[in-house]
Amino acid sequence: MTVHDRPFGRAFEDFEVGDVYRHWPGKTITEADDHLFCMITMNHHPLHTDAWFAEHETVHGQNVVVGNLVYSLVLGMSVPDVSGSAIANLEVESLTHGRPTFHGDTIYAETRVLDKRESSSKPDRGVVTVETKGFNQRGEEVCYFRRKVMVWKREALPQRQRPYPDEVWPEPTERPSPPPPPR
Numbered sequence: 001m002t003v004h005d006r007p008f009g010r011a012f013e014d015f016e017v018g019d020v021y022r023h024w025p026g027k028t029i030t031e032a033d034d035h036l037f038c039m040i041t042m043n044h045h046p047l048h049t050d051a052w053f054a055e056h057e058t059v060h061g062q063n064v065v066v067g068n069l070v071y072s073l074v075l076g077m078s079v080p081d082v083s084g085s086a087i088a089n090l091e092v093e094s095l096t097h098g099r100p101t102f103h104g105d106t107i108y109a110e111t112r113v114l115d116k117r118e119s120s121s122k123p124d125r126g127v128v129t130v131e132t133k134g135f136n137q138r139g140e141e142v143c144y145f146r147r148k149v150m151v152w153k154r155e156a157l158p159q160r161q162r163p164y165p166d167e168v169w170p171e172p173t174e175r176p177s178p179p180p181p182p183r
Contacts, residue, residue, distance in 0.1 A: 001172065009084025011154040012116065012126035019113045021081040026108040026137075027073055029065050034103060037069040065101040070143050074134035077109040082130055085157060086149045090127065093146040099136070106137040114146070124156035 038048050046053035047064050054063040083089060101107065115129040127150050134143035152158070 001169070005160060007084075008080050009082065009086060010151065011085065011157045012118075012128070012151050013154050015113050015116050015128045015151070017113050017115060021078070021111045023077040023081055023109045023111065026106045027077070028106040029069065029073070029101060029103065031063070031103040034063070034065045034069060037072075038066055041066075041068065043068070060100055060102075063103055065103065065105070067097045067101075067143075070097065070101045070107065070134060071095060071145065073107055074109045074132055074143050075145070077107075077134075078111045078130075078132050082111055082128075082132075083149045083151075086151050087125060088150045090148040090150055093129075093148065095143075095145040097143055099140050099142045101136060101142050105142075107134050107142065108137075109134045119150070124153050125150055126153060127151075 035049055038044065043066055045066075047058055048054075048066045049063070051063055055061055058064070109132055111130050111132040113128060113130055116126055118126045127148055129146065129148050131144065131146045133141055136142050
């Protein structure tokens with residue numbers, strides 16, 4: 001029997017400058033997603049939440065998804081491949097929204113490794129610089145950011161723990177042979 005732990009994040013040695021991670025799956029942003037995010041973050045701008053206002057008083061003629069939701073979604077999509085095992089997100093160096101995102105758009109994301117350097121003060125970790133792009137279903141870039149992430153080196157990476165024992169499945173037993181077919 002083989003046990004498979006889903007990888008979540010990477011160790012410092014796993015990053016190579018120039019590597020690209022295509023995050024999966026995409027996410028369709030609904031009106032409810034946008035409105036909930038706006039209310040949680042207290043962004044009550046009618047561009048995001050008032051369909052009549054957006055139709056009659058904006059250049060887009062429709063509601064625009066709040067940019068921080070798009071950024072948060074693209075960042076979140078990158079976590080399993082980039083920062084899922086990180087010690088800390090150190091910095092977002094830049095963030096741009098190249099195009100608006102609308103209710104019903106589906107967002108996809110990719111990340112490229114730009115740089116990696118060992119920590120000068122702690123030998124068990126390093127800093128990785130990545131850039132991430134978010135695209136809509138038409139392939140248009142809607143979001144771009146660069147960030148620095150502090151990650152463990154492989155030998156220091158904490159083992160994944162669970163609140164239950166490792167042996168939850170009984171050892172397989174031999175099954176009796178099926179009876180021969182009737183003659």
